[in-house]
Amino acid sequence: MNNKAVPLLEALREQGLYRELREIESANGAEIVIDGKTYLNLASNNYLGLTTHPRVVRAATEAIRRYGTGSGASRLISGTMSIHAELEQALAKFKQTECALVFSTGYMANLGLVTSLVGAEDLVISDRLCHASIIDACRLSKAKLLIFPHRDAGRLKDLLKKRAKKFRRTLVITESVFSMDGDIAPLDQLWKVCKEQDAWLLIDDAHGTGVLGPSGRGGLAHFKMMPQEGLIQMGTLSKALGSLGGYVAGSRTLIDYLINKARSFIYTTALPPASAAAALEAIRVIQDEPQRLKKLWSNVALWRDGLRRVGLPLVSDQTPILPVLLGDTRRTSAVAEMLRAHGIYAPAIRPPTVPKGQARIRTTVMATHSPQALEEAFMKMTALVHRGEL
């Protein structure tokens, strides 16, 4: 093992691609504390700040009292608790679908969903920038995998016309909000093409859930679209919903099929009750406190305008994910380090997470950021730009 690992780790260090973990002592929804120092947290997908919302925390605590800390087994063995069922009903209502199914993580939801939908006789066409869990799911499915240029419905149509006929069925996959770029897929155009060409469309709404559309219902609602046969939605409970877990929302038949077929659902311990309860309460809070979503979007506008004023090149400016494109890997790591030295915590995103030459600082805005804290960060960044350090 050492023979293999040591040279690989050294090579990663030389290329500026070494990854290491940093321990966080505490987090309050807008700030984190590391080694006794407080940082503005621009690194979290906890977009609505719900991980620390008193109602969400209380719901998780009460669930532990009622059910214990773990689920004890797979959902099919002994693990289905009424809190799972309640959460699934709330998710289905939230996503306006007949049914929903919860997985232990979003990663596992993608693995289980894609491998259940397609196999060796099928074709998957995925957006070039889809998340690693989608790529891994496609590989595991053994379906033929093709890539369409990012957000390009026209090129997707060409590919479907040219290549889909030879296959039993075709699944097109996109994210609603792209995790590392922060831009929004043209879901209306993609679905039109898929319908014309008789392909299914899977939308990964991980970063759209709780963020896009009225009441944060997600990508489809943003485009004023309704769920339909052949249009499959998944997402996570781990981002705006402030918990852990993944979900698939669709027809009763799709969900029954997944319960019987999705190995990452069948052969793993169910989502802990506290996580299910937290996500369920988060959905309720989103509906009871619409001002949270408004605050998120006003912070997005504030941060976006500030970054523009500072003169930093943004990858996109449509969502709470506002990545600053720097390109060079080493420089990006150095900038992240320098921002940390100034109390700003924002991660350097490097290859292979993003394509070579497109390293970036991924900043994410939350509803719980105070405008003053964001302004203060701009002032620090402006000073760094003026000194030629950023």
Ligand SMILES: Cc1ncc(COP(=O)(O)O)c(C=O)c1O
């Ligand atoms: C687009 C996308 N899909 C799926 C996932 C996986 O979700 P989870 O973190 O819940 O496993 C993520 C999160 O990293 C993501 O960004």
